[in-house]
Amino acid sequence: xxxxxxxxxxxxxxxxxxxxxxxxxxxxxxxxxxxxxxxxxxxxxxxxxxxxxxxxxxxxxxxxxxxxxxxxxxxxxxxxxxxxxxxxxxxxxxxxxxxxxxxxxxxxxxxxxxxxxxxxxxxxxxxxxxxxxxxxxxxxxxxxxxxxxxxxxxxxxxxxxxxxxxxxxxxxxxxxxxxxxxxxxxxxxxxxxxxxxxxxxxxxxxxxxxxxxxxxxxxxxxxxxxxxxxxxxxxxxxxxxxxxxxxxxxxxxxxxxxxxxxxxxxxxxxxxxxxxxxxxxxxxxxxxxxxxxxxxxxxxxxxxxxxxxxxxxxxxxxxxxxxxxxxxxxxxxxxxxxxxxxxxxxxxxxxxxxxxxxxxxxxxxxxxxxxxxxxxxxxxxxxxxxxxxxxxxxxxxxxxxxxxxxxxxxxxxxxxxxxxxxxxxxxxxxxxxxxxxxxxxxxxxxxxxxxxxxxxxxxxxxxxxxxxxxxxxxxxxxxxxxxxxxxxxxxxxxxxxxxxxxx
Amino acid sequence: xxxxxxxxxxxxxxxxxxxxxxxxxxxxxxxxxxxxxxxxxxxxxxxxxxxxxxxxxxxxxxxxxxxxxxxxxxxxxxxxxxxxxxxxxxxxxxxxxxxxxxxxxxxxxxxxxxxxxxxxxxxxxxxxxxxxxxxxxxxxxxxxxxxxxxxxxxxxxxxxxxxxxxxxxxxxxxxxxxxxxxxxxxxxxxxxxxxxxxxxxxxxxxxxxxxxxxxxxxxxxxxxxxxxxxxxxxxxxxxxxxxxxxxxxxxxxxxxxxxxxxxxxxxxxxxxxxxxxxxxxxxxxxxxxxxxxxxxxxxxxxxxxxxxxxxxxxxxxxxxxxxxxxxxxxxxxxxxxxxxxxxxxxxxxxxxxxxxxxxxxxxxxxxxxxxxxxxxxxxxxxxxxxxxxxxxxxxxxxxxxxxxxxxxxxxxxxxxxxxxxxxxxxxxxxxxxxxxxxxxxxxxxxxxxxxxxxxxxxxxxxxxxxx
Numbered sequence: 001x002x003x004x005x006x007x008x009x010x011x012x013x014x015x016x017x018x019x020x021x022x023x024x025x026x027x028x029x030x031x032x033x034x035x036x037x038x039x040x041x042x043x044x045x046x047x048x049x050x051x052x053x054x055x056x057x058x059x060x061x062x063x064x065x066x067x068x069x070x071x072x073x074x075x076x077x078x079x080x081x082x083x084x085x086x087x088x089x090x091x092x093x094x095x096x097x098x099x100x101x102x103x104x105x106x107x108x109x110x111x112x113x114x115x116x117x118x119x120x121x122x123x124x125x126x127x128x129x130x131x132x133x134x135x136x137x138x139x140x141x142x143x144x145x146x147x148x149x150x151x152x153x154x155x156x157x158x159x160x161x162x163x164x165x166x167x168x169x170x171x172x173x174x175x176x177x178x179x180x181x182x183x184x185x186x187x188x189x190x191x192x193x194x195x196x197x198x199x200x201x202x203x204x205x206x207x208x209x210x211x212x213x214x215x216x217x218x219x220x221x222x223x224x225x226x227x228x229x230x231x232x233x234x235x236x237x238x239x240x241x242x243x244x245x246x247x248x249x250x251x252x253x254x255x256x257x258x259x260x261x262x263x264x265x266x267x268x269x270x271x272x273x274x275x276x277x278x279x280x281x282x283x284x285x286x287x288x289x290x291x292x293x294x295x296x297x298x299x300x301x302x303x304x305x306x307x308x309x310x311x312x313x314x315x316x317x318x319x320x321x322x323x324x325x326x327x328x329x330x331x332x333x334x335x336x337x338x339x340x341x342x343x344x345x346x347x348x349x350x351x352x353x354x355x356x357x358x359x360x361x362x363x364x365x366x367x368x369x370x371x372x373x374x375x376x377x378x379x380x381x382x383x384x385x386x387x388x389x390x391x392x393x394x395x396x397x398x399x400x401x402x403x404x405x406x407x408x409x410x411x412x413x414x415x416x417x418x419x420x421x422x423x424x425x426x427x428x429x430x431x432x433x434x435x436x437x438x439x440x441x442x443x444x445x446x447x448x449x450x451x452x453x454x455x456x457x458x459x460x461x462x463x464x465x466x467x468x469x470x471x472x473x474x475x476x477x478x479x480x481x482x483x484x485x486x487x488x489x490x491x492x493x494x495x496x497x498x499x500x501x502x503x
Numbered sequence: 504x505x506x507x508x509x510x511x512x513x514x515x516x517x518x519x520x521x522x523x524x525x526x527x528x529x530x531x532x533x534x535x536x537x538x539x540x541x542x543x544x545x546x547x548x549x550x551x552x553x554x555x556x557x558x559x560x561x562x563x564x565x566x567x568x569x570x571x572x573x574x575x576x577x578x579x580x581x582x583x584x585x586x587x588x589x590x591x592x593x594x595x596x597x598x599x600x601x602x603x604x605x606x607x608x609x610x611x612x613x614x615x616x617x618x619x620x621x622x623x624x625x626x627x628x629x630x631x632x633x634x635x636x637x638x639x640x641x642x643x644x645x646x647x648x649x650x651x652x653x654x655x656x657x658x659x660x661x662x663x664x665x666x667x668x669x670x671x672x673x674x675x676x677x678x679x680x681x682x683x684x685x686x687x688x689x690x691x692x693x694x695x696x697x698x699x700x701x702x703x704x705x706x707x708x709x710x711x712x713x714x715x716x717x718x719x720x721x722x723x724x725x726x727x728x729x730x731x732x733x734x735x736x737x738x739x740x741x742x743x744x745x746x747x748x749x750x751x752x753x754x755x756x757x758x759x760x761x762x763x764x765x766x767x768x769x770x771x772x773x774x775x776x777x778x779x780x781x782x783x784x785x786x787x788x789x790x791x792x793x794x795x796x797x798x799x800x801x802x803x804x805x806x807x808x809x810x811x812x813x814x815x816x817x818x819x820x821x822x823x824x825x826x827x828x829x830x831x832x833x834x835x836x837x838x839x840x841x842x843x844x845x846x847x848x849x850x851x852x853x854x855x856x857x858x859x860x861x862x863x864x865x866x867x868x869x870x871x872x873x874x875x876x877x878x879x880x881x882x883x884x885x886x887x888x889x890x891x892x893x894x895x896x897x898x899x900x901x902x903x904x905x906x907x908x909x910x911x912x913x914x915x916x917x918x919x920x921x922x923x924x925x926x927x928x929x930x931x932x933x934x935x936x937x938x939x940x941x942x943x944x945x946x947x948x949x950x951x952x953x954x955x956x957x958x959x960x961x962x963x964x965x966x967x968x969x970x
Binding site: 001003004005008012013014016017018019023024025026028029030032033034035036037038039040041042043044046049050052053054056057058059060061062063064065066068070073075076077078079081083084085087088089090091092093094095096097098099101102103104105106108109116119120122131132133134135137138142145166167168170171172173174175176177179180217218220222223246248249250251254255263265269271272273274275276277278293309316317318319320321322323324325326327328330334336337338339340341342343344345346347348349350352353354356357360361364374375376399400403408409414428429430431432458460463464465466467468469470472473474476477478479480481 | 550575629635832
């Protein structure tokens with residue numbers, strides 16, 4: 001599809017959008033401060049722009065249009081009420097630095113969300129400010145760092161992560177100045193306890209763990225793991241990318257974790273927006289409470305107020321200019337109020353039911369579970385190693401062919417330790433009919449892989465584009481549009497060049 | 504129950520297929536001693552109607568004051584089409600575009616965004632967003648240190664004229680990596696860094712940060728500062744307001760060679776004030792620094808049939824590939840906000856954005872003249888060119904003034920004394936194109952009355968005194 005810049009015509013504009021009348025002169029701003037070359041933005045009418053971006057939207061899969069069994073991403077339905085209510089004019093118009101007496105309605109939502117997250121995670125205190133999961137991880141590991149430093153244990157420079165961990169775990173540890181040590185996983189998908197015992201010691205700052213793990217199984221010896229790490233003087237970090245399988249069933253705090261982050265854009269149904277925004281609140285046990293990032297919200301006698309650096313001198317500090325992704329927090333708040341007390345455990349029940357059902361059906365259809373002796377949690381892994389070897393059709397090929405069947409692909413090639421894997425997470429909001437249709441699609445692709453493998457290897461065939469040349473994308477970097485040879489300037493060239501584009 | 508489609512019959516049939524008697528059996532791998540055997544202590548579920556009523560009451564409770572506060576969040580008009588389109592389910596509920604063939608809409612949109620923001624900043628490349636302006640600056644600092652020649656410099660000059668919350672965020676994020684942030688003070692009379700009074704360049708200098716307009720709304724001598732830093736072998740990180748950049752020289756045009764990295768807050772481009780977020784941070788750079796950039800980057804390529812197509816590229820920088828050696832841990836960014844900003848920039852175009860910038864500046868000039876006419880109130884840096892906000896010295900405590908103005912449905916600005924005690928009782932005040940002459944007149948009238956009333960009970964404060 002053409003680019004918005006290619007629709008641009010000099011002198012065209014959406015006039016209603018900008019201030020009326022002749023632009024005022026900024027004659028008090030000396031020339032040396034002024035822009036020399038006009039910003040190269042496109043010149044379009046409102047109908048042009050509306051049609052262009054509406055059509056672009058139609059070149060996307062989305063949860064509103066497609067099933068997204070994307071493991072570890074929790075693509076559940078995003079309730080419309082949450083969006084509408086977070087976008088009420090009063091919330092949108094509120095300036096982040098408005099005084100507290102003009103912010104009580106907003107602060108009440110935040111404080112109640114803090115309290116609800118405390119209860120759901122079983123932690124002593126929560127800060128809502130991290131803007132996404134990775135920032136929540138940063139906050140968590142920075143708190144672990146602050147804790148050890150305050151105790152004078154500066155030799156604790158190592159963070160342990162399982163080899164199946166999300167890439168953000170080791171990346172976060174590095175950002176916080178730690179070195180990373182990987183712990184292997186055993187054949188049943190649990191952490192290798194002997195290797196863990198071997199690894200812990202006076203250099204251990206902490207262990208980062210997801211439970212249920214990214215292998216889609218519950219880490220059964222979690223209390224033992226917690227004891228090993230704690231006895232070595234380390235702390236336990238819970239990567240709560242996803243609580244879907246454990247809501248109301250078991251809590252990170254009760255498992256012995258010292259710090260947890262929660263991805264609200266997963267468990268609590270806020271939209272992914274094509275890559276964000278998310279929100280990654282952090283919860284902590286009592287010993288880490290002084291280090292929580294600011295701002296937080298406090299309540300006294302029905303009045304709400306901000307808690308900032310001034311009264312929390314040991315805080316790790318601030319992670320963004322204001323209070324994080326407030327609008328995402330409001331959406332999660334609405335979702336939690338709609339679910340209520342009983343609704344939480346029902347999420348876990350149905351997410352787990354759907355995952356185990358889909359696993360059983362895929363197994364019946366001839367696919368191989370990576371951990372056949374284990375229950376699925378909210379997600380599970382199948383490995384297409386045999387299909388790749390015998391039929392020459394890889395997990396990537398299956399993934400691309402699923403797109404032709406109208407299903408978004410599951411997470412592929414993650415975790416790295418299971419070859420040719422699909423990490424599949426159906427979530428609780430899908431009906432059994434959808435799951436059955438997915439199984440039928442997988443069955444059909446498997447049949448095709450046996451009879452017409454070329455069709456699978458070259459999929460997709462029905463989308464706006466075929467497979468992409470990724471190598472060229474990385475080698476011949478084209479990251480911003482430039483006009484073709486012969487055209488002058490950009491979409492909106494400096495005024496001197498304008499005549500030449502006139503035709 | 505909300506959002507779960509299963510009938511009782513569904514559940515029965517599914518359990519049968521799995522081969523268990525009840526749902527509880529699916530949790531049998533969780534050790535009993537850690538199971539939660541009581542209901543969560545949470546409120547009971549509300550219906551959609553009930554939660555709507557609750558949220559409407561709360562949203563209304565906070566009122567909708569006429570906003571003269573800025574300090575990093577600006578009340579510009581957002582065209583109706585922006586969020587009408589951005590909240591279409593196909594954009595709003597899409598995942599990160601890892602499956603390129605199923606995400607060409609989002610990917611092309613991000614490529615258009617990168618083009619627009621890089622053009623606006625007069626830089627060569629851009630990423631697809633970071634969390635907000637403050638965290639974008641932190642990432643820019645890390646990037647500058649990584650890019651440092653001969654791997655030496657770990658010192659970064661971070662002037663006091665940079666937004667205080669940005670400085671604190673940078674400190675939180677970069678200090679674990681042993682980067683030293685060095686403060687530079689400002690000229691008390693002019694509210695900007697004096698390029699003539701810069702310290703000896705410290706050893707191991709990696710970068711200088713310059714915010715334009717700075718936190719006081721004043722215009723820094725960006726050309727001289729950029730040339731100074733380059734002379735001392737340091738990179739320049741420009742923190743720019745993207746609306747102001749339609750009129751003011753963008754970082755890429757500073758000095759002889761231009762800044763090396765531009766970072767900032769994208770909120771003024773189509774994102775409502777919304778209590779501070781979600782906004783989005785942008786990050787642009789010279790092409791030679793692209794491999795040091797954090798976050799997602801979209802590239803244009805071709806598909807198997809030679810058709811133009813878009814994909815996430817240079818992923819070998821990122822955490823899901825490079826793990827502990829990634830340029831950053833960032834994964835989820837602010838995709839939807841960038842979607843809105845792209846539509847916003849396309850609607851306004853170069854002329855519209857320039858008009859918004861010029862009108863904001865004109866309203867701010869009118870506002871400053873009107874407020875400074877109130878006895879006892881005076882601009883702090885009257886001689887320095889400014890864009891759309893400015894600090895005022897007050898004859899009464901800023902908090903008292905804000906409370907009194909709040910009673911008149913006016914949000915009068917943001918107090919400065921907490922971060923700049925040397926300025927005494929002072930207020931940072933802003934006007935955008937959305938403030939009308941009537942709004943401005945009303946603010947001046949209320950201010951005059953409040954100050955006069957204050958005079959009855961307090962010794963008059965001599966203008967310019969105290970502080």
